[in-house]
Amino acid sequence: AREQVHNFAAGPSPLPTPVLEKAAVGLLNYNGTGMGVCELSHRSKEFKGIIEGAEANLRKLYGVPDNYSILFAQGGGTTQFASVMLNILAARRIQHKDDKEYAVPTIDYVVTGSWSSKAYAEAQRLALPPAPGAQPFAAPRIAATAKPSKFTTLPKQDEYDFSADAAYVYYCENETINGTEFPAADAPSEFSFPFDKVPAGVPVVADYSSSFVSRPIANFDKHAIIVAGAQKNLGPSGVTVVIVRNDLLVDTTEAMKLGNIPAVPIQSEYKTLADNGSLYNTPPTFPIYVSALVLEYLVAERDGMKGIEATNRAKAETLYAALDAAEAKGTVRCVVREKLARSWMNITFEIVGEGKEKAFLDGAEALGFRQLKGHRSVGGIRASLYNAVTLESVKALAEYISNF
Numbered sequence: 001a002r003e004q005v006h007n008f009a010a011g012p013s014p015l016p017t018p019v020l021e022k023a024a025v026g027l028l029n030y031n032g033t034g035m036g037v038c039e040l041s042h043r044s045k046e047f048k049g050i051i052e053g054a055e056a057n058l059r060k061l062y063g064v065p066d067n068y069s070i071l072f073a074q075g076g077g078t079t080q081f082a083s084v085m086l087n088i089l090a091a092r093r094i095q096h097k098d099d100k101e102y103a104v105p106t107i108d109y110v111v112t113g114s115w116s117s118k119a120y121a122e123a124q125r126l127a128l129p130p131a132p133g134a135q136p137f138a139a140p141r142i143a144a145t146a147k148p149s150k151f152t153t154l155p156k157q158d159e160y161d162f163s164a165d166a167a168y169v170y171y172c173e174n175e176t177i178n179g180t181e182f183p184a185a186d187a188p189s190e191f192s193f194p195f196d197k198v199p200a201g202v203p204v205v206a207d208y209s210s211s212f213v214s215r216p217i218a219n220f221d222k223h224a225i226i227v228a229g230a231q232k233n234l235g236p237s238g239v240t241v242v243i244v245r246n247d248l249l250v251d252t253t254e255a256m257k258l259g260n261i262p263a264v265p266i267q268s269e270y271k272t273l274a275d276n277g278s279l280y281n282t283p284p285t286f287p288i289y290v291s292a293l294v295l296e297y298l299v300a301e302r303d304g305m306k307g308i309e310a311t312n313r314a315k316a317e318t319l320y321a322a323l324d325a326a327e328a329k330g331t332v333r334c335v336v337r338e339k340l341a342r343s344w345m346n347i348t349f350e351i352v353g354e355g356k357e358k359a360f361l362d363g364a365e366a367l368g369f370r371q372l373k374g375h376r377s378v379g380g381i382r383a384s385l386y387n388a389v390t391l392e393s394v395k396a397l398a399e400y401i402s403n404f
């Protein structure tokens with residue numbers, strides 16, 4: 001039964017049981033309409049209520065300022081690697097429409113793990129010249145990286161090298177696979193993202209997929225775009241939240257006519273999504289419905305963002321304390337060596353000794369701990385402590401680690 005397992009999946013990941021119970025009812029009969037939520041038109045007043053409720057609760061949780069739009073997009077976090085680039089290059093092209101020659105802009109990537117590496121690779125691909133010998137659309141570069149450490153720490157603030165007039169700066173707040181995360185808003189350190197070093201006017205883009213609604217966002221209003229796939233803290237896979245500053249809602253067709261930018265599919269144009277309340281085409285109605293229920297639950301039952309943060313901090317501290325003690329005994333090794341760069345959401349560690357990892361996982365399975373295997377690209381163990389994972393589950397895992 002559900003109550004007998006502790007699910008530490010990295011995504012898709014556990015959702016609050018009361019939310020799933022409510023969703024199960026709505027799947028069959030939404031609000032007494034006699035129709036399931038997946039059987040309702042996305043243009044119905046019922047669905048309009050669902051998507052508007054989701055937006056309102058998200059605005060409330062984060063205190064999203066009025067000059068930002070909230071979009072519900074498709075294609076996962078991966079599609080946003082392209083969309084952020086395409087929309088910002090289009091906005092920049094329009095800003096420079098009277099320039100006799102449009103200079104190829106740099107784009108500054110902060111590469112701290114697997115996901116920011118993939119975002120950087122996508123930007124390099126889309127920046128390729130439209131024909132051999134032509135000029136590229138952009139010049140993505142690395143402004144800071146943690147690669148020499150194999151992504152087991154974050155760059156320190158003095159290691160960033162931003163260009164003067166980049167199209168944008170990109171970073172990933174929480175690296176789901178590697179287990180690093182920028183420090184919490186109320187605990188800045190040498191590993192914090194150095195917003196004050198970003199040249200004035202350069203938009204900052206952040207991938208918050210695996211730390212969305214887990215705690216307040218540090219320097220929210222210094223971001224131009226925040227993107228997050230739903231399938232960790234927010235809901236099922238299939239919907240991606242984009243919080244975008246309104247000056248980046250531009251007519252990409254106009255920009256394409258000016259030239260020097262890659263083609264922008266209409267589904268990637270933020271202005272189109274914003275103008276149509278995220279209903280330009282058929283949206284993923286069920287994932288949006290479940291996400292709306294999660295947001296309602298977070299606002300009503302979890303005492304908002306501060307309450308969520310307090311629980312998540314306690315969970316992370318509990319597990320890291322057990323891991324540090326076990327490391328001192330020689331049974332485990334934490335992957336992320338710098339404590340201040342450690343993720344609250346994805347906790348990565350290795351079991352020391354030949355054959356011991358299998359013994360650890362087999363023993364864990366027998367006790368009801370699920371989905372603890374590390375990502376296939378890095379191996380080891382990963383415990384993901386998203387919002388729906390309780391402190392009790394984390395304490396149980398901590399005890400297992402201590403006794404192992």
Ligand code: PMP
Nearest residue numbers: 076077078115176207209210229
């Ligand atoms: N960014 C981060 C931080 C992620 O964790 C993931 C997926 N786990 C992605 C991007 C890619 O998201 P998707 O699989 O929805 O394309």
